[in-house]
Amino acid sequence: xxxxxxxxxxLAAAALLAGCATVDIDQAVGxxxxxxxxxxxxxxxxxxxxxxxxxxxxxxxxxxxEPLGQAEAVQLALANSPALQALVAQGWSDLxxxxxxxRIANPVFSFERxxxxxxxxxxxxxxxxxxxxxxxxQRASLARNQSAQAQLQLTxxxxxxxxxxxxxxxxxxxxxxxxxxxxxxxxxxxxxxxLARRMQAAGNFSKLxxxxxxxxxxxxxxxLATAQHAATxxxxxxxxxxxxxxxxxxxxxxxxRLPELPAQPRTPAEVSAAAVDQRLDVRMxxxxxxxxxRSQGLDLxxxxxxxxxxxxxxxxxxxxxxxxxxxxxxxxxxxxxxFDWGGARRAAMDAQxxxxxxxxxxxxxxASSQLREGYSAYRTAWDRARHYRDEIVPLRKTxxxxxxxxxxxxLIGVFELLADHREQVGAVVAAIDAQQAFWLADAALSASLIxxxxxxxxxxxxxxAATGEAAAH
Amino acid sequence: xxxxxxxxxxxxxITGAVAAASVSRVAMAALPEPVIQDQPDTAPPLAPPNGxxxxxxxxxxxxxxxxxxNAGVKEFHLVAEPVVREMAPGFKAHLWGYNGQSPGPTIEVxxxxxxxxxxxxxxxxxTTIHWHGQRLPNxxxxxxxxxxxxxxxxxxxxxxxxxRRPGTFMYHPHADEMVQMAMGMMGFWVTHPKGRHPLIEPxxxxxxxxxxxxxxxxxxxxxxxxxxxxxxxxxxxxxxxPGIASMNVRKxxxxxxRAGNLTMTNHPLHLHGHEFTVTxxxxxxxxxxARWPEVTTDVAVGQMRQLEFVADEEGDWAFHCHKSxxxxxxxxxxxxxMIGVDHRKVVKExxxxxxxxxxxxxxGMSDMAEMEMPLPDxxxxxxxxxxxxxxxxxxxxxxVLKVRREQxxxxxxxxxxxxxxxxxxxxxxxxxxxxxPRAPAAGNGAAPPHRPAGKQDVEVRVRKPGAANPHGGHxx
Numbered sequence: 001x002x003x004x005x006x007x008x009x010x011l012a013a014a015a016l017l018a019g020c021a022t023v024d025i026d027q028a029v030g031x032x033x034x035x036x037x038x039x040x041x042x043x044x045x046x047x048x049x050x051x052x053x054x055x056x057x058x059x060x061x062x063x064x065x066e067p068l069g070q071a072e073a074v075q076l077a078l079a080n081s082p083a084l085q086a087l088v089a090q091g092w093s094d095l096x097x098x099x100x101x102x103r104i105a106n107p108v109f110s111f112e113r114x115x116x117x118x119x120x121x122x123x124x125x126x127x128x129x130x131x132x133x134x135x136x137x138q139r140a141s142l143a144r145n146q147s148a149q150a151q152l153q154l155t156x157x158x159x160x161x162x163x164x165x166x167x168x169x170x171x172x173x174x175x176x177x178x179x180x181x182x183x184x185x186x187x188x189x190x191x192x193x194x195l196a197r198r199m200q201a202a203g204n205f206s207k208l209x210x211x212x213x214x215x216x217x218x219x220x221x222x223x224l225a226t227a228q229h230a231a232t233x234x235x236x237x238x239x240x241x242x243x244x245x246x247x248x249x250x251x252x253x254x255x256x257r258l259p260e261l262p263a264q265p266r267t268p269a270e271v272s273a274a275a276v277d278q279r280l281d282v283r284m285x286x287x288x289x290x291x292x293x294r295s296q297g298l299d300l301x302x303x304x305x306x307x308x309x310x311x312x313x314x315x316x317x318x319x320x321x322x323x324x325x326x327x328x329x330x331x332x333x334x335x336x337x338x339f340d341w342g343g344a345r346r347a348a349m350d351a352q353x354x355x356x357x358x359x360x361x362x363x364x365x366x367a368s369s370q371l372r373e374g375y376s377a378y379r380t381a382w383d384r385a386r387h388y389r390d391e392i393v394p395l396r397k398t399x400x401x402x403x404x405x406x407x408x409x410x411l412i413g414v415f416e417l418l419a420d421h422r423e424q425v426g427a428v429v430a431a432i433d434a435q436q437a438f439w440l441a442d443a444a445l446s447a448s449l450i451x452x453x454x455x456x457x458x459x460x461x462x463x464x465a466a467t468g469e470a471a472a473h
Numbered sequence: 474x475x476x477x478x479x480x481x482x483x484x485x486x487i488t489g490a491v492a493a494a495s496v497s498r499v500a501m502a503a504l505p506e507p508v509i510q511d512q513p514d515t516a517p518p519l520a521p522p523n524g525x526x527x528x529x530x531x532x533x534x535x536x537x538x539x540x541x542x543n544a545g546v547k548e549f550h551l552v553a554e555p556v557v558r559e560m561a562p563g564f565k566a567h568l569w570g571y572n573g574q575s576p577g578p579t580i581e582v583x584x585x586x587x588x589x590x591x592x593x594x595x596x597x598x599x600t601t602i603h604w605h606g607q608r609l610p611n612x613x614x615x616x617x618x619x620x621x622x623x624x625x626x627x628x629x630x631x632x633x634x635x636x637r638r639p640g641t642f643m644y645h646p647h648a649d650e651m652v653q654m655a656m657g658m659m660g661f662w663v664t665h666p667k668g669r670h671p672l673i674e675p676x677x678x679x680x681x682x683x684x685x686x687x688x689x690x691x692x693x694x695x696x697x698x699x700x701x702x703x704x705x706x707x708x709x710x711x712x713x714x715p716g717i718a719s720m721n722v723r724k725x726x727x728x729x730x731r732a733g734n735l736t737m738t739n740h741p742l743h744l745h746g747h748e749f750t751v752t753x754x755x756x757x758x759x760x761x762x763a764r765w766p767e768v769t770t771d772v773a774v775g776q777m778r779q780l781e782f783v784a785d786e787e788g789d790w791a792f793h794c795h796k797s798x799x800x801x802x803x804x805x806x807x808x809x810x811m812i813g814v815d816h817r818k819v820v821k822e823x824x825x826x827x828x829x830x831x832x833x834x835x836x837g838m839s840d841m842a843e844m845e846m847p848l849p850d851x852x853x854x855x856x857x858x859x860x861x862x863x864x865x866x867x868x869x870x871x872x873v874l875k876v877r878r879e880q881x882x883x884x885x886x887x888x889x890x891x892x893x894x895x896x897x898x899x900x901x902x903x904x905x906x907x908x909x910p911r912a913p914a915a916g917n918g919a920a921p922p923h924r925p926a927g928k929q930d931v932e933v934r935v936r937k938p939g940a941a942n943p944h945g946g947h948x949x
Contacts, residue, residue: 188826194822198814199811199814209809402849405692405847407830407833408831408833409803409805409849410855411691411803412808413808414823414830415809416807418827
């Protein structure tokens with residue numbers, strides 16, 4: 001039962017961080033919503049109260065009442081998915097941890113009570129990490145950097161989840177469409193097989209001729225079973241991505257078909273590398289680079305120059321004479337850099353900074369390249385899907401119509417007509433594949449644009465389309 | 474409209490073809506103006522305006538080529554060219570032919586005529602003409618490479634010889650002839666006897682046609698020239714029924730039908746209601762002792778036959794090739810036989826998938842002729858033609874001999890359908906049926922059939938309409 005446990009996690013995280021007034025998770029989620037507006041439509045929130053919980057459930061019910069479109073699927077995932085809630089809660093925890101680094105350590109109070117014969121000595125020492133105090137501005141800035149990283153990471157995780165959910169939605173709808181067509185092929189093959197059986201019974205077909213038609217049907221039945229499972233698997237993948245309960249899963253209805261292709265594909269200008277700076281992965285690399293540079297001196301300092309100051313007040317009681325003395329003073333600890341002058345450590349830090357710098361460069365360069373590849377995959381998928389829609393499917397339709405005319409003229413027989421129908425269905429199936437590939441590429445490109453690349457959708461056909469035979473039989 | 478009236482007047486504006494850029498105008502100026510025909514209708518007989526007199530023939534869905542007399546020589550001008558031939562109303566073929574049509578015009582001359590034929594080639598490839606059956610100088614025989622050079626595109630060649638032998642002939646190319654004949658290049662030739670011939674009787678009606686076959690994919694226009702045997706259109710003069718004209722005669726007319734076979738198979742021509750004799754071949758008139766009465770005569774490949782009879786029975790009499798596939802138009806020979814197969818339920822399934830589907834063939838193929846369903850473009854139905862009693866269920870090499878008491882002599886107009894005198898049409902019997910005798914069991918009298926051990930008799934189920942289960946009793 002994931003929900004209660006996640007709820008506990010969330011509550012635990014909340015309890016842990018309750019004292020921390022400066023980490024406002026709602027504000028952080030708001031920022032994520034703003035950064036990933038194309039994905040969240042501003043609707044992500046961490047649900048902590050009963051009202052919030054109730055609101056989420058109500059929204060989920062509303063969304064499930066209608067066939068679930070792609071945009072609605074995103075809303076539903078945001079409102080309903082425990083995985084996303086867990087993600088946000090985890091993000092909160094990370095933010096809090098990051099903020100922790102920017103605080104002064106609490107002063108240490110030590111208390112000694114030493115008895116020696118009739119003497120009792122009570123020592124009190126209140127000590128501060130002097131370096132802590134001195135480096136506070138630097139550490140605060142580092143903590144801000146780390147908070148920003150945690151914030152970005154949260155956004156990236158949300159984008160990733162939503163994108164994968166979108167792709168799961170595309171696959172689920174397409175698989176259902178494919179199932180419908182596999183059903184059509186099967187029915188056509190079944191009609192052939194039944195007619196062939198009657199032909200043999202009437203003495204017009206040999207056993208061989210009948211067996212051929214029967215074989216088509218047997219094949220088509222196997223393919224229908226495969227399509228059936230594929231549809232179930234794709235739907236269940238979506239159910240998991242949406243985080244639906246069993247009851248909700250039973251309610252889930254999907255549209256009959258994938259959305260139409262957009263009239264125009266996105267232009268290369270929309271997807272230009274100018275936006276590279278704003279990508280999440282680039283911003284993350286830059287933050288990491290900054291952090292590496294900023295923490296360099298600080299880490300070395302704290303490692304080599306550990307200093308503490310304390311105020312001491314010792315009281316001695318002498319039970320023998322009933323007298324007492326009080327001593328006051330201060331003390332300072334300092335680590336002596338006798339054996340380690342920090343050379344090795346400095347080298348390691350330099351190396352880390354360098355690595356961060358190169359990682360940053362690498363990310364920036366890879367970002368442009370990924371965009372180009374993602375756009376190519378997107379554009380190719382759009383072109384292919386349109387080609388199927390505007391060329392191949394209409395041609396197949398023409399062939400079908402012409403074959404009916406030839407059947408009318410007794411130029412071909414009903415078995416040829418049915419075989420042709422199966423071929424036409426094969427072309428439609430390939431067209432749906434192409435449309436699915438487009439919507440997968442579209443989701444991948446959207447993710448890539450914001451800087452959380454998914455594996456690009458395959459630009460190659462999933463099956464041979466032009467001939468159709470392979471798909472038809 | 475037939476434009477032969479332009480011929481002697483030299484009026485010029487003759488259908489398009491004259492202006493072909495590929496033929497020199499200067500060269501053409503010296504030639505008889507070619508006469509172009511733009512209609513596939515049967516033209517009335519062309520009475521000879523000059524030269525020796527003769528009784529002209531009527532070319533079924535064709536015409537006779539006018540000539541010019543030039544110093545006692547009959548000059549004809551044939552133009553070999555691409556043509557569009559209407560093979561039946563609504564179905565046109567892109568063929569090659571002569572002077573606007575395929576087949577080309579019939580050439581009629583008289584025994585002993587000096588004949589000069591100008592042949593202008595407007596085809597994209599070279600050609601020649603072979604004068605099938607003629608006695609002529611070897612160099613006029615028209616075999617490319619053997620007796621002459623090919624006629625290149627754009628050039629005009631002259632053939633000149635004396636029509637020595639009266640009879641029934643044809644002309645066709647003898648250069649790339651497989652392609653050119655598959656494309657429809659052929660024509661009829663009649664040499665009339667000079668005066669009275671002991672073996673050639675005068676007739677009242679003299680019809681001529683050539684048989685040709687084409688392979689035209691339904692929905693396309695151009696014949697497949699590589700086809701050897703698997704033709705799908707069998708024609709009289711490149712027309713298919715119901716596009717073929719009827720042969721309209723007056724009762725009591727002596728009728729001659731001359732037919733030539735330029736297809737790749739023989740055609741048993743069959744006439745209803747009369748007997749005829751074969752009075753001639755392309756070898757000449759047959760001696761009377763060699764003639765016997767027939768109702769069907771087989772015309773082999775490359776042969777001509779001349780049938781004669783007295784049309785003394787009134788009515789609409791079928792005349793057709795007796796190969797039943799040849800009285801069909803394009804059809805699918807691979808279509809399975811559906812007779813006796815119950816389509817119920819399956820039909821529902823199929824029409825769900827293919828909404829325009831209709832059941833055909835369950836009871837035979839006459840459904841095809843009855844239902845007028847959309848066909849591919851430019852495709853004649855497999856069988857068609859409406860008669861006074863409904864569909865004729867025919868195509869291809871089928872026409873009607875119409876014998877009428879009131880048909881005026883020399884008038885070739887189509888009288889309407891025959892009005893049958895009362896009581897002369899087969900009628901439906903409505904009385905009670907006597908028990909019909911059945912054939913005795915197999916093996917009666919003759920040697921008993923051999924029956925291999927262990928083999929069971931195959932049960933033969935004969936399906937008859939009207940039984941309780943019309944579909945032969947197999948269970949579903």
